[in-house]
Amino acid sequence: ARRLAELGHAALVAPVLRIAPGDGPPPTGRFDGLILTSANAAAPLAAAGLPEAPVFAVGTRTAERAERAGLRSVHCADGDAVSLARLVAAHVRPGGTLLHAAGEDRKAEPAASLTAAGYRVTTWTAYAALAEATLPEPVVQGLMGGDGAPPLAAALHFSRRSAEIAVHLSGKAGLSGAFRALAHYCLSPDVALGLVELGVAAHFVAARPSEEALLAGLAASD
Numbered sequence: 001a002r003r004l005a006e007l008g009h010a011a012l013v014a015p016v017l018r019i020a021p022g023d024g025p026p027p028t029g030r031f032d033g034l035i036l037t038s039a040n041a042a043a044p045l046a047a048a049g050l051p052e053a054p055v056f057a058v059g060t061r062t063a064e065r066a067e068r069a070g071l072r073s074v075h076c077a078d079g080d081a082v083s084l085a086r087l088v089a090a091h092v093r094p095g096g097t098l099l100h101a102a103g104e105d106r107k108a109e110p111a112a113s114l115t116a117a118g119y120r121v122t123t124w125t126a127y128a129a130l131a132e133a134t135l136p137e138p139v140v141q142g143l144m145g146g147d148g149a150p151p152l153a154a155a156l157h158f159s160r161r162s163a164e165i166a167v168h169l170s171g172k173a174g175l176s177g178a179f180r181a182l183a184h185y186c187l188s189p190d191v192a193l194g195l196v197e198l199g200v201a202a203h204f205v206a207a208r209p210s211e212e213a214l215l216a217g218l219a220a221s222d
Helices: 002-006 039-047 060-068 081-091 111-116 137-144 160-172 176-180 189-196 211-221
Strands: 017-021 033-036 055-057 074-076 097-103 120-131 154-157 183-186
Touching (some): 039 097, 060 074, 074 081, 111 120, 183 211
8 A cells, every 4th residue: 555655546455354363373393494475474473483494485575574573584485386486495405394384275385396396394374364244344435436435446456365255245245346347456367367257357467476566557557
C-alpha cells in the first residue's frame, strides 16, 4: 500500500485471510538450513529457538520479514520454488538436513525437489492461513460504489489462494460481476491460473514473482 501511494494510486488493503498459529511445536534438533516459503512463517521460526542455521527465503519480502524477526544469515531466492531449491543446493550439500517452516496450506515444492536431490527435509506447520467469512466491508462499498466510496479499478493478487477466496467472497456478497470487471494484476502465472479457472480474466501477469514486477504492470497500463 505504501508503494502504491508513492506511485500515485489510492490503495485499499483488503485481507481475505487471517493468520493463526500452527498446531504443533517446532521440531527439535540441528538443521543445516531453514527454508521459508512465506513471510508469515518468519516470526514463528524466529521464536522457535532452534540452533542457528542459514535461512533460505523464497523472495525479497520473506527475506526482509525474516531479518526483522531477528533471523540471521538470510539468503534470498528469486521469488519461486525453483530458484529457492537452487539457492539451497548452492549452500548446503546433498544429504543435509533442512527444516521447511510453512503454512498449513502449502505446495509440494520446493520440498519435493530437494528430497529427490538427496536432502532430508522436515516440514513444520508454523502457521495456518484461514479464510475470512465475508468480503471486507470497504471492498463491498468500493465494488458497489456506495456511501461515497471511490469505485475500485483494479485488484492486485499476491497468492493463488487469496485470489480464489476473493472470487468466492465476491460471489457470496452478490458482487461477482463488479469483481470480474476489475483489472486483475497477478504476481505469477500460478496466481493468474487460480483466477482463470474461476472464470476471471487476468489483466496482467508479472514477468517475475516480485512486488516490483507486479507494480510495473500498473505503470505500463497507465
